[in-house]
Amino acid sequence: MIHTEHHRSHRNGWLRAAVMGANDGIVSTSSLILGVAAASTTQSDIMLAGIAGLVAGAMSMAAGEYVSVSSQSDTENADLEIERKALDEHYELEQEELAAIYETRGLAPELAKQVAEQLMTNDALGAHARDEIGITDTSQARPLQAALSSATTFTIGALLPLLVAWWAPPALLIPLVALFSLLFLAFLGAIAARVGGAPILKAASRVMFWGALAMALTFAIGHLFGVMA
Structure with a gap:
């Protein structure tokens, strides 16, 4: 039986966008x-x-994520095109370059050369994209996925305090929205940490702190303008 570990780094792209959107x-x-x-x-x-x-927030999140990740994708595609041209014009030199990379990682020169030859025979561009540029299937930019994930999770996150504000009696609206929002943030931080394999308490405390700070500052500004009015 082959031993395998369950890693979580392949979740980084969509997890980052989803957590950021909901938060x-x-x-x-x-x-x-x-x-x-x-x-x-x-x-x-x-x-x-x-x-x-x-x-407004959902549309801003979607647009921001799409533009940002599209820029990353454009850069990756430009690098791949440069590598594709180099392989067409200087295949042997690119093979030597790949072998040198493997040597720096600890392979003996002859073995590094054999590995480079075999990998490039199978997928030359893929081998250079992965080991020279650092582009892999798990890290490759996906603009539409990031945009949809951010907009959807932002909407879900925004609905939570809205529902509390709609349900709460006017006299208790402010404390209930603040309390439940902090609980929602703690839950979000815990879920994100659980999915990503990070410490749950640290993640929950972090999002609660910044959320509480944002709410306190906005409340103070609203109160100030309310008094001045």
Whole structure:
């Protein structure tokens, strides 16, 4: 029986986008709700502001992720095109270059040469993309996947404090939104840590701290403007 380990690094791309989307959805929407509520506005105005923030935030996340990851993809494609041209024009030199890479990783010169020859016979561009440039199937940029993941998870995250604001009595809206938002953030941090194999308590504490800071600052600004009005 072949022994295998279950690694998690292949989840980095979609996990990063999903966690960032949900975290931003919770933090930005709860902060917006608390800031507007602190300015002594009606519950209907608070809900309107929250819904507007959800739509704008989801579209911003999708556009930002798509543009960012597309730029990464363009760079990867340009590097692959350079490598493809080099293989067409200087195949033997590229083979020597790949063998030299394997030598630096500990292979004997003759073995490194044999490995380079066999890998390039099978997939020359793939071998150079992986071992010279560092592009693999798990790390390759996927703009559409990142955009959809961020927008979807942002929407889900933003809906949570919105639902609390809709359900909460007006007199308890601010403490309940703050409390439940911190619990949502802790749960999100724990889930992300569990999927990624990281320490759960550390991840949950981290997202709660930054979420609480964002909500506190926005609440203070809303309260200040409410008093001044």
